[in-house]
Amino acid sequence: MNPDPRTQTCALCPRLCRHVCPVAVGTGREAATPTAIMTTLLRWSRGEVDSDLAGQAAALCTDCGACEEACLVNQPVTDILREARAILLPPVDIDPLQTVEGGATMVAIECDERAWGQALADHLGRGVARLRTTDHLGVGRLDHPLSATAHLVAIRDRLGGRTAVVSCHSCARAADLAGIGTIHLQELCPMPPSGTVHHPCKGPQLEGASPPEALACCGAGGPLAHAHPESASDLQAVALRRLGGGPISTSDTRCGQQLRAGGAEVQDPVSHLLGLEAT
């Protein structure tokens, strides 16, 4: 296989984005710098390292894109890594897709243990259907174009022409790729910032909050938590330290899950909505 010239640019770069990479900073691992990852991929493409090692390297990423924002030569790092993972890593097992409950044109994608479709229906005064998913619409499968296609078709079949109401960037990505129109819960039921704000890498931010800080990444995004759980825990700990010990608010429920797992008191759009319902 010929070396991907895009990996060369990063492999020859003096690590100028390492300071914004939450994985490199949060773990301290040199291997997690985009330069080191791309060096491994370059060497793999030349047959110098095996696929297993290259796959591990390509999975040292939360898919946050901070490196791309810092890069002056516009390297598409997350795209390169996704493409590499599709080749190097086996498809992730995903749960069977559930059926949609209800016939409304708006479908609440309930991606954690909480059921909030009815609360949204009450809040909006209109019908809202529900789709429960335990793995964010099988987003882990989407790095693999071949096996992803059938899965994306299944999502499209389930949701048809309806609009998916999502509360996390993973579900949003899966729905987007399936060609399903999405709207974020935060837009339908805005949650004001309270306590310390954790900004997700993608998706709407809480209005009025201070600018996002990539280095407070909680580690929930991308393949990191699945492939390198210890490093994801490092990021979770760093994020909690940077966010202080008090209550945290975030617009992304997947981030909320990750931060709660670290013991934090977290408010997210779903808990906000359910709180409104309770009062």
Next chain:
Amino acid sequence: MDLEALRATGIRTSSLSLDTDAYRRDLWPRDTLRMYRARVLPEAPGAVVWPENEDQVALAIAWAEREGVPVVPYGAGSGVCGGASGQAGSLVVDTKRMCRVLELDAGTRMVRVQAGVLGQHLEDAIAPAGWMTAHSPSSIMCSTVGGYVAARSAGQFSSRYGVFSDMLHAARAITPAGPLMTGAWASSQEEDLQPILCGSEGTLGIVTEALVRVAPIPEQRWLRGYAFPDLDTAWAAMRGLMQAGLWPSVLRLYDPADTRIGGRAKGRASKEGTSMLERIRRAVSGMPGLAQHMLDLPLALPGLVNRLVDGLSDEVLLIVGFDGDAHTVPALTEAAAHHLEAGRDLGAEPGEHWFAHRHDVSYKLAPIFAGGGFADTMEVAATWSTLPRLYSRVRAAISEHGVVMAHFSHAYPEGCSIYFSFAGRDRLDTYDQLWSDALAAAAAAGGTISHHHGVGQLKALSATQEQGAAIEIWSEILAKLDPLGTMNPDRLFVEGVPAPDGPLSPSGGPVYELDVRSRLARVDPRAAPERLASALASRGYRLRTEPDQPLLTWLGGLRASTLRRWVDPLFSVQARLPSGQTVRLGRAPRSAAGPDLRWALIRRATVESVQVPVLPLSSPGDFMAGSVDWGRP
């Protein structure tokens, strides 16, 4: 290697190939070249640890000593001399999990940090309170405070704020012999080893904590460009600004090649159309085949290209910057005006353009490697008297093998550094020969072989020769702090290199030599203050700092951490060692050719002469506007 015992201490440890592979190389271009072209990497370490505190650093070093495993300290791996590249079976101690900013004290103007913090993160942490370290190396995004100490780093604003060893008020390190505290944290009963720790490049121990001086973020940063007819005229302007005590925060002079290739002297408005590189790029744009070979000619015939560039114009660009408030900046620029009058004022744009793009050059290296070449830099320094010779000899040496340009930055009242940038054909033998010739030329010209990149493997032989017989002092200190040779072996200095002949003992005096251009006097350090002052006055000069005791007594009792400003009171020292050999240390205002052994030499050898800064009697007084006044904490 009993890694279970290491893990049992609770230190985060990995022996996965994923991790050990990532520590095989730092940013030494030679290793990049080998990785990319020859597909060979330095050896992999056996394991990596990420200590979270000083105790864990000590445990890791103790484990390595027991196991007989070499330790390679690792910050962020931005070194360009191979100082942190892989050693087979070694234990890499990565400090980046020790990255907390512990305390910012506005009263004493100090910040206390763990040594694994990245430079940019440190600035980000203290900027909201209105402070900065002002240490801004081009590696600031990918280098740590510990690395700044270990390799004697310098930043782009050093002409006003000093290099990192000037900013460092105190440090803690873990050596195999135990904790080492330096600077203000050193015991007053013991010798302060901070000058030795700085520049030791991990061969003594691992820096764990630092107390760093900070300065207020300036209200104003005035930047301007000037075109000078030639280097001599521009050097005179730089020297004048520094010797008048104006301490510009930025003073960068581009040589004719750098000025022409960047198209800098024309100003930004016309730069797009006049830069030589830009014109070539435009000519080949849309012709990928040709663009791919754009580098072929310069890399194949560097001598020809260098001569072509020589023939174009002698005009050079000087960028000048001043930091301060609404009162001081106008005063400084007014005082600077007559030093700059030989230059053509290009306005603010060249300076502001440099400031906005000052880190961009690092992104330009990849295309050179990918295009069939190598790119590297060499930073040397000397007194103002020696600078022209250093420039011409080193440039000539590099020109034989690569396309070369240079800029002059990191200026001091006594001298300046030269930063050569060069590119050559991607052959290891070319690379090695270029460096061998360039280092030899720098030494022969009387300059230091490194101003701020350090030594590593690349310059180990040259640094050993530059330190000469003083290496025996280093060996003595090393034997106490790292008796088993655990710390980063085979780096920094080369064992068994015969010391070059030392200088002859001086006669006459008390003033042996006066370098008017560099404002330095070589004098008898034992002379009575009145006698020395009288001898200097008879030649129109006085000491910049006039102690009321013989210089040797005064210098012997000095501690860097008690100086109010970052100026160096000692330039060079010549001494006779216990072995009978003589040595002279101090070729430039700052050197990164290993630890600063001058102060240890004063305490351990028979000092024959010292070279110290002087001022003309007619000078209204030094530090008219002052380098940063750190005050007395």
